[in-house]
Structure formats: structure tokens, C-alpha cells
Amino acid sequence: MDAVRDVKPGPGELFTEERSAEVVCASLAAAPEARVRQVLESLVRHLHGFVKDVELTEREWQQAIAFLTDTGHKCDDTRQEFILLSDVLGVSMLVETINHRAAGQATESTVTGPFHVVDSPPRELGADISLPGTGEPCLVTGRVTGPAGEPVPGAVVDVWHADAEGFYDVQRPDPAAVGSLRGLFTADDEGRFWFRTVVPRYYPIPVDGPVGRLLEAMARHPYRPAHIHFIVKAPGYAALTTHLFVDDSPYLDSDAVFGVKQSLVRAFPAVDDPDRARALGLANPFRSVDFEISLQPADGAGAGAGDGGAPGTTSTRT
Ligand code: BEZ
Ligand code: FE
Numbered sequence: 001m002d003a004v005r006d007v008k009p010g011p012g013e014l015f016t017e018e019r020s021a022e023v024v025c026a027s028l029a030a031a032p033e034a035r036v037r038q039v040l041e042s043l044v045r046h047l048h049g050f051v052k053d054v055e056l057t058e059r060e061w062q063q064a065i066a067f068l069t070d071t072g073h074k075c076d077d078t079r080q081e082f083i084l085l086s087d088v089l090g091v092s093m094l095v096e097t098i099n100h101r102a103a104g105q106a107t108e109s110t111v112t113g114p115f116h117v118v119d120s121p122p123r124e125l126g127a128d129i130s131l132p133g134t135g136e137p138c139l140v141t142g143r144v145t146g147p148a149g150e151p152v153p154g155a156v157v158d159v160w161h162a163d164a165e166g167f168y169d170v171q172r173p174d175p176a177a178v179g180s181l182r183g184l185f186t187a188d189d190e191g192r193f194w195f196r197t198v199v200p201r202y203y204p205i206p207v208d209g210p211v212g213r214l215l216e217a218m219a220r221h222p223y224r225p226a227h228i229h230f231i232v233k234a235p236g237y238a239a240l241t242t243h244l245f246v247d248d249s250p251y252l253d254s255d256a257v258f259g260v261k262q263s264l265v266r267a268f269p270a271v272d273d274p275d276r277a278r279a280l281g282l283a284n285p286f287r288s289v290d291f292e293i294s295l296q297p298a299d300g301a302g303a304g305a306g307d308g309g310a311p312g313t314t315s316t317r318t
Helices: 020-026 034-054 058-073 081-088 090-098 210-217 274-280
Strands: 137-143 156-161 180-188 193-197 229-231 241-247 288-294
Touching: 020 034, 058 081, 058 210, 081 090, 081 210, 137 156, 156 193, 180 193, 229 288, 241 288
Parallel strands: 137 288
Antiparallel strands: 137 193, 156 180, 156 229, 229 241
16 A cells, blocks of 8 residues: 555646656546556556656656657658567567467467568468578478367468578568568368478568667667468467477577567478478478467457457558
8 A cells, every 4th residue: 555646636636746647647537438548547657657766867758759759750661660669678579468368279379570461472282482492491381270179171371481591572672582481371171281481590670770779778689580470360260470480590589579489489300301302392301390270269369369460569561
């Protein structure tokens, strides 16, 4: 109990250092929506608590405003610096995790990131999505199941990842690269999917803006460990946004955006089998990985169930 803070402000109570949050929160009393009041009250209490905790100087306040202004100026149709800021502060992952709590055996979720495109090319099962001759060949197989282990035939598996040098297609100047390393697959009658690609490499998040300067000030590196992105959708199930992480990648324990969950890390063992490689249409030797994806029922997930990710936390390109 805090005697000073528990007393509701009387009508016309003036602002003081001691009761700043109470006075500002009282000004929200007429907001008609209960959720708006709840969120803003909590925000005001935490913000005032933070300013008092560190005794913020005027110079620091001005620097913070300038930083946020720069962050806004860095945003355009394809660059969302505020989301990047939320990513490196762990807020995107926290919102994602709260809104997509995985029950039982369900596959855990993680962030979408800025390199998803909504019009990814539809692909046949087994398609090669790499640019030919550009990295270590890799076979990705998997199966989409529901909570009781039942197969989910027809599940749509949206895949995208960086290449062997750590670049997404949209970061390459070469127009021929666009659409590579991504695709929409439809699972077969047993919920299975498979495709050919190359093993992705770790890569840095964009650091040519205010978030890059912030990382420098924190003495933090900008790298994400190697991963393949997935969004899996099927009628009756909650959409899942997740990654498959490569277990021998650097930065698994220091992801710049805190996206790693241990349950999503898999070995990509090397396969040296010329006959199998020939049958698959891959160079020998190749790497291989299997990713079982377990969906939750549409009504069994958090607030974002069925929408393919928490709205507003990512900058999915349109
Ligand atoms: C990504 O994995 O593509 C990503 C996620 C967050 C920030 C930058 C990139
Ligand atoms: Fe990524």
C-alpha cells in the first residue's frame, strides 16, 4: 500500500512531482472505452515511474525526442524503423508470445520480420526455390498436424528466407532474384510439404538508421541467427508465424531481436548419397531438415488467433 498514491485526486487537484501519475490518470476518467482507459493509465504510470526512477534530465528528454523523430523520418512504405525499435527492445517478441501462447505440443511462434511479401509465388511441392548454384543445397521436409496429431491436408505453407550470403531477394539489386527463396506450398493429403533450397546464412538487421545507432550505444551486434520463416494457415486452425533455426548458426544465443525459441532449433545434417541426390534433383552432398508443425485450433489461441500474426508488429510488404 502506498498511502500517497492510493488517494484518488480530488476535483481540480494540481500537478505535483509526488502525485504526477495520479493527476494525469484522473484526467482519463471520462474516456468512454474501458480498454483505452486501462492501457493509457498503465502507460502513464509506467512512464512517470521511469522518469522518476532515472531522474531524466532535460537534455536526455530532448535526445529521446530527437531519437524518436529520426525513427519516424526513417520510415517509408518498405522500411518500418519503429517496428525495428520494438524488435531490438524485445517488445515485438513479447507481444507475439503473449498473443500466441502455444499449448501442449503446438509449435511455438516468433516474429514475422520485414521481409515477408503478401504475394509470394505459389509453388509445386518439391520445387527448388533457390537461385541456381548459390549455396549449400538443402532439402526441407515437414508435416502439418493438428493438436491430436491429425494431418492437416491442404494447409498453406508460406516460406521465405535469406540466401547463403545473408540477403533476402528484396535486398538484391538483380531483378532476377525477386521471388527466389520464397514460395507458397500446399500440403498434400497427409499434411506433408517439401521443397529444395540452400542453407540460409545469419544476417544483420538494417543498421543504417537510429536503431543501428542505439545498438551501437548498447554495444550490441545486429545479427540474427540463420533461419527459415514460415506462416502456416488452414481453415479451423490458428495461423502460425514461426521460424526454423539452423542449429550450427552463430548468434542463436544472442539474436538481435530475441526471436529464438529452443523448440524451433533443428539440425541440418549433411547427406552424402549420390543416388538420393539424383532422385531429388539436388547436388551431392546436400543438407536436410525435417520440421513437424503442430497447429492449434482457431479458438484455442490468443488474441491474434487466425490472423497470421499480431497486427501492427511487423511491416509485411504489400
Ligand atoms: C527477419 O527475420 O527477417 C527480421 C526480423 C526482425 C527484424 C529484422 C529482420
Ligand atoms: Fe529473417
